[in-house]
Amino acid sequence: MERIAVDLLVIGGGMAGVAAALAGARHGLKTALINDRPVLGGNASSEIRVWVNGATGGRNNRYAREGGIIEELQLENRYKNTDGNAHLWDAILLDAVSAEPLLQVFHLTVGYDCTVEGGRITAVYARQLQSEREVEFVPAYVVEASGDGAVAAKAGAGYRWGREARDEFGEDWAPPVADRKTLGNSLMFYARDAGKPIPFVKPAIAKDFKAETPPRLRRANAREGRCKWWWIEYGGLLDTVHDAAEIHRELTGIVYGVWDYIKNSGKFPEATSLQLEWIGSVPGKRESRRFLGDHILKESEVVAQEFFPDSVAHGGWSIDLHPPKGFFDPENEGSKHWHLAGPYNIPFRTLYSKDLENLFLAGRLASCTHVAFGTTRVMSTLATMGQAAGTAAALAAKHGGLSAREVGVVHLDELQQALLRDDQWIPGVAAHDPADLAPGARVSASTAAESVVLDADLAVRLETERYLRLPAAGRVEAVDLLVEGEAGDVLTVEFWASDRGQNYVPVVAQGQVEVRLVIAGRQWVTVPTAGGGLGPDAAGGILLKLLANVTVGATAQRRPTGAFCYGLEGDPRDGGGMRLDPFTPCYRVRCTEQVYAAANVTNGFARPFGGANSWRSAPLDQHGPQWLELAWQAPQQVREVQLTFNSDLDEHFHNLQPMKGPAVPEMVRDYRILAHSSGQWTEVARADGNYQRLRRHRLSTPVTTDALRVEVLATHGAPCAEIFEVRVY
DSSP states (O other): OEEEEEEEEEEOOBHHHHHHHHHHHHTTOOEEEEOSSSSSBGGGSTTTOOOOOOGGGSTTOSSOOOOHHHHHHHHHHHHHOTTOOHHHHHHHHHHHHHTOTTEEEETTEEEEEEEEETTEEEEEEEEEGGGTEEEEEEEEEEEEOSSSOHHHHHTTOOEEESBOOHHHHTOTTSOSSOBSOOOOEEOOEEEEEOSSOOOOOOOTTSOOOSSSOOGGGGGOOTTOOGGGGTTOEEOTTSOTTTTHHHHHHHHHHHHHHHHHHHHHSSSOGGGTTEEEEEEOSSOEEOOSEEEOOSSOBOHHHHHTTOOOTTEEEEEOSOEEEOOTTGGGOTTOOOOEEEOOSSOEEEEGGGSBOSSOTTEEEOGGGSSBOHHHHHHHTSHHHHHHHHHHHHHHHHHHHHTTSOOHHHHHHHSHHHHHHHHHHTTOOOTTOOOOOTTOSGGGSEEEESOOOOSEEOOOOEEEEESSOEEEEEEOOSOEEEEEEEEEEOTTOEEEEEEEEOSSTTOOSOOEEEEEEEEEOOSSEEEEEEEEOGGGOBOOOTTSEEEEEEOSSEEEEEEOSOOOTTOEEEEEESOGGGTOEEEEOSOEEOEEEEESSOTTOGGGGGSSOSSOSSSOOOEEEEEHHHHOSEEEEEEEEEEEEEEEEEEEEOOOTTOOOOTTSOOSSSSOTTSEEEEEEEEEETTEEEEEEEESSOOOSEEEEEEEEEEEEEEEEEEEEEESSOSEEEEEEEEEO
16 A cells, blocks of 8 residues: 555546646645546547537526636647547646646546544555555645545435435425436437448347337437537436446446447438447536535525635536436427526535535535536536635645635635636636736827627518627717618617626617618618716616617628627526627727726636726737736836736637637737846847737836837637736735
8 A cells, every 4th residue: 555645635536637737736735636548628528529618608608608727628629639639638638747746646636535533534546456566645725626525425425315305405496396307318429421331230239219219319310520429318217326337237238229229210311421439438427416505506596696605616507407317308408498588606515525624525526506507517617616625725725724614715816816717717806916006007009999890791681679789988978880771770779788797698778769760772870879978787888679670781700899799589497698799780889988998808707707807908900019008106126027818708618619720819929028227128038829818917026117019920710819808926
């Protein structure tokens, strides 16, 4: 038995565990990550191949993609793995953990037991079977992120299993009576076109679905690719831990049976040349134990988007529940979705065990009801929990061995500020780092873009009413729209408002105006605001409802931050919600303040929330390199400059998705940082080919300066430079 003492032991190499381990190591903890599989990523690995989804999958969410470590990994993957190859994603994760000198990874290592003394886990015992090693890890802190939580359960941490009764927490989507049913497991497979007929002789283990076809097979599509076979699901009526081998065997038979049905039923002639290329090594598991923290997140809190004082992360996927019968559900109900009005907060009290002082929880183990788990369970959201847990463990160690609970009581603000500095979004929490010199500077820029879209390359007839969201600041005096029609036509516009900083759906009606066209053809018309002035709503913009049968001049080019057009369809409980349009009507917003002002980069928000919160320049191709300047009244000693760029947090992409390009077009590609001293500007840092949202430049030698400039030389395709935040230390 080897003995390894560490500051932090992370159990589980899925996205939550990877994020927790990286956060702990980067904040100075000697960290060990044990993973029972040969590759990292958990359900996202090449063995299982589930997409890393998150808050951008919520139909009503805008600018909601999870930040921090998971954003870093996704951007790295996008740049280096444009085809969405599952094995290259494995390599991205392995590179990330291998780059941390304080982090040691133990693959094929199973934690099976532990020792608990005085309410703390003092040892965790693990086996590395292929190496015939047994290891006693002696950790100061433990993050359980293994999905099933075997070690946490052995340690005596309380947990729940299955579905709560509807009355226990007042949850509409809970069953009338509690039970032990869960979401099932899925086994993925890929097929490819071989270009010639490929016969398929089913193995004996395959189920026969040709004589009696389960209702769910109606959704079969021979050409479905990648993760589209998630509905081959089984195990929700069994014990997804102790019956894992049986579930795996049954799922294997179902997969071969589905493929036999596609190849040999005669209903899919297009499948003649398709060849079965890959079947998952292990099933992807959705649900097992959910451990108990000091708070249990429930349906009403995520639906109401309750703000918790101890918020440390956010989610935004729909409440996504699957029938426990899975593939054999008689109603063919693959899943039901409750799309929320916007992203919600996740409290720190759900991320540690109420029973053990040094046990943090992350990923699927977090403290929530079965219904709330339906939205928190996607991997980008789970990664933010992992980052919060790993960061909290570092603070607990820093302050002399505090318990997990004490971190949230005594050092909550420090935890939130550390997460914000690492680009974790906490809706409603602003940065206020006393060590940051940037808020004390006067901020200016070469130029600042206006709130306009002028170039129309198409005409769009709005057959149904549409909502036009426009960025604004100060008092809005008028909005100009580019429309087409006949003289005398009337354009009816309603003003609406959203109710909070992260929401963009209409809530409150604010009035209506009618505008009459005076000439025929394409023309700009002015939409006056009610009473001669309209202030931005809680989300920092204005929301216009354009009634049907209007033709607008529009563009299909990528929209500027804060502007988009959408329709609102149906009840969110029935899968309805916002339907984003691929075009943006041309507009001009006349307001009293600059929307994309240089000062936005020090306002405490590094993404749209209650405003655009970015500096956006005039086009580089017309004005040349653009710069942002921070100037102080007295010289400052600077050792680090931190920049947060625009990675288009409104775009929904994931790790296994083929990309149109290796980097987000809005991303700043080439830039340099200049320091001013004795009347001269000197380059102190430079980056060429950047593709990351968060960049830190630690200067080899601190400089004394009264001003800094960030000079943007090029983007990855967008016309303007854009920066959300600048920090200086």
